[in-house]
Every structure is written in C-alpha cells, then in structure tokens.
Amino acid sequence: MTSSVTVPKIRIRNLSKSFGNNQVLRNINMDVPEGTSFVIIGGSGSGKSVLLRCILGLMVPDSGSIEIDGKNIFDLSHSQRDEKLEQMGMLFQNAALFDSLPIWENVAFALLYGHRKKHKTITRLEAHEKAFRVLELVGLDPERVGDLYPDELSGGMQKRVGLARAIVSKPEIIFFDEPTTGLDPIMGAVIDGLIKACVDKLGSTAIAITHDMASAQRIGDQAAMLYQGELIWQGQADKLLEADNPYVHQFTHGLRHGPIKVETKIEIKGQGG
Structure with a gap:
C-alpha cells in the first residue's frame, strides 16, 4: 500500500534574516497549500515585508529554505528562478502603476514586456x-478607462487596475501587499471581494500581508501572525478574533494594553498663569 504526500505550494523552513544586529526574521516555518489564500498579519516592523521579499527571491535569507513546488528557490539557477518569478503576480500597496502608460498597457505590461516564452x-x-x-x-x-492614465483614476480604481495587472497572465501564485491601504471601508470591502473572486476563479495560491483585520478575514483561508520576527500563531483566518494567544488577541482587537508594548513619549505642558 502506497501513500501520497501532498507537497505545499510554498514551504518555508527555519528562515532567518538580519540586517546587522537587527534580527528581522527568526526561524520561520510555514506551509502554504496549493490553492489557499494565506494572510500574514503583524504590526509595523514585525517582518512581514521582509518575509514577502524573501519568498519573491528579492532578498536572500541568512539561513533556511523557501521551496516552491518542492524546489528551494535559492538552489535554482538565475534562469530557473526567473521562470518561477514569472509564475507569480503582485498587487503592490499603492498599485505602483506606470504613470507614462495608459491603463490598458499597464494591465498588459507582463504580456508585452515580460520574458514568458508563450x-x-x-x-x-x-x-x-x-x-x-x-x-x-x-x-x-x-x-471608459482603457485609454486613460493612472493619475486620472481614483485610488480605488487604481487598485482595481493593479489587481488586473496582477492576474492578467494567470499566475500560479499572487502576492498582495496591504491591499486595502488608503481605501475607505466600503471600497476596501469591494477590493477584498474582487481579490477573493479572482483568486478562486484562477485557482491560484495567494499570500497577503495586512494589518486590516476585516480584510484578513474576508480574503484569507488561513492566517499567521508575526511578532518581532517570529511566527507566533497560525490558524484559520475566520478564527482570528477568537484566538486565545494574548498577542493575537491584543493585535486583532486593537487593545492598548497587553503583552505588545508600544512606547509613546507624550508631554503635556499646562498653560502658566
């Protein structure tokens, strides 16, 4: 009798990264199953963006491995790594559209100027x-919008264009960097709905980093929290608000008091009289 083991789309083992004396990631272990929408939460400086850059191959970790489809991306040749990168799409935090290109050409950028053989x-x-x-x-x-330029669109419309660009080549993996930043709650919900619908339609694996708890639950199947470079919790995204981890509870509920300490220096001077 034989048993089959499903290889995660993305497997991270013992990943660490530091900049000088600043240890940004500490021994991260994480599996992202194929077809899953995985959300990473955490405060500023927790290591979310560095982790994302390592997965994208834009940063080399000090130790550990990142496997995509069972292959460590840091063991691949430049051409093989480029091939893996071409299987990915990215929605940047501020859409990052090209100001000098019309909207349709922004969307089609990878098709026109990418290196995919097909x-x-x-x-x-x-x-x-x-x-x-x-x-x-x-x-x-x-x-209406195809021949316009990015500065002629609202922030929400630019996010939609960024999403269109991210999915136009039907990538196997899509990354979302703070997808609702700068949007009002209603437009944020609209963008999240579009992200979820597009990811489901393509069957892609998705990783999003966010500090927006409503967004995390709307687009995520699974979630994890980073704190001071460590992965301190993993579970179902719809259970985020119910997590019994005190760090997760404080962060997801926006509580001032708890194990996460935020230094503030406020001095209030009274008026002399």
Whole structure:
C-alpha cells in the first residue's frame, strides 16, 4: 500500500534574516497549500515585508529554505528562478502603476514586456483585447478607462487596475501587499471581494500581508501572525478574533494594553498663569 504526500505550494523552513544586529526574521516555518489564500498579519516592523521579499527571491535569507513546488528557490539557477518569478503576480500597496502608460498597457505590461516564452509573439492588439477582458473582470469599463492614465483614476480604481495587472497572465501564485491601504471601508470591502473572486476563479495560491483585520478575514483561508520576527500563531483566518494567544488577541482587537508594548513619549505642558 502506497501513500501520497501532498507537497505545499510554498514551504518555508527555519528562515532567518538580519540586517546587522537587527534580527528581522527568526526561524520561520510555514506551509502554504496549493490553492489557499494565506494572510500574514503583524504590526509595523514585525517582518512581514521582509518575509514577502524573501519568498519573491528579492532578498536572500541568512539561513533556511523557501521551496516552491518542492524546489528551494535559492538552489535554482538565475534562469530557473526567473521562470518561477514569472509564475507569480503582485498587487503592490499603492498599485505602483506606470504613470507614462495608459491603463490598458499597464494591465498588459507582463504580456508585452515580460520574458514568458508563450507570450513572446503576442501582438499589441491581442494584448489590448486581453487587458480589456481583465479590466471587465475587476469591475471596470475598459471602453471608459482603457485609454486613460493612472493619475486620472481614483485610488480605488487604481487598485482595481493593479489587481488586473496582477492576474492578467494567470499566475500560479499572487502576492498582495496591504491591499486595502488608503481605501475607505466600503471600497476596501469591494477590493477584498474582487481579490477573493479572482483568486478562486484562477485557482491560484495567494499570500497577503495586512494589518486590516476585516480584510484578513474576508480574503484569507488561513492566517499567521508575526511578532518581532517570529511566527507566533497560525490558524484559520475566520478564527482570528477568537484566538486565545494574548498577542493575537491584543493585535486583532486593537487593545492598548497587553503583552505588545508600544512606547509613546507624550508631554503635556499646562498653560502658566
């Protein structure tokens, strides 16, 4: 009788990263199953962004491994690593659109200028048509916005364009960096709904970093919390607010008092009289 072991889409083992004397990540171990939407929460300076950059291969850790489809990305050649990167999409915190390109060309950027072999012969007309289809998928009217430039769109519309760009090449893995930052609660909920719908439609594996608890629960299947570079909790995203870990409880409920200490120096001077 044989048994099969499912290999996680992303497997992280004993990952550490420091900058001088500042230990940013400490012995991180994490599995992200294929097709899962995984949310990483934590405060400023907790190591979320550094972890994301390591997974993307933009930073090399001091120790440990990151496997994608069972292969350590740091053992791959440059061409093999580029191939893995081309399987990924990214929605940046501030959309990070190209100001000098019209919206449709921003969306189609990877198709027109990327290095994927299967896209090398795509024509501008084909890229234009595909960009228009994806703009519709994220709830934008391509006929109205396709030829506009980023500074002509609202923040919420720019986020939608960024999402369209992230999914246009049907990536296997999509990263979301603080997807609701700068948006009002209603638009944040709209973006989260679009993210969840697009990820489910593509069957992609997703990793999002956020400090927005409502967003984390809307888009996440699983969640983890980083605190001072350590992974202190993992579980179901819909159980975040019920976690009995005191650090998670304080963070998710926005409590001033608890094990997480925030230094403040406020001096109130009374008026002399």
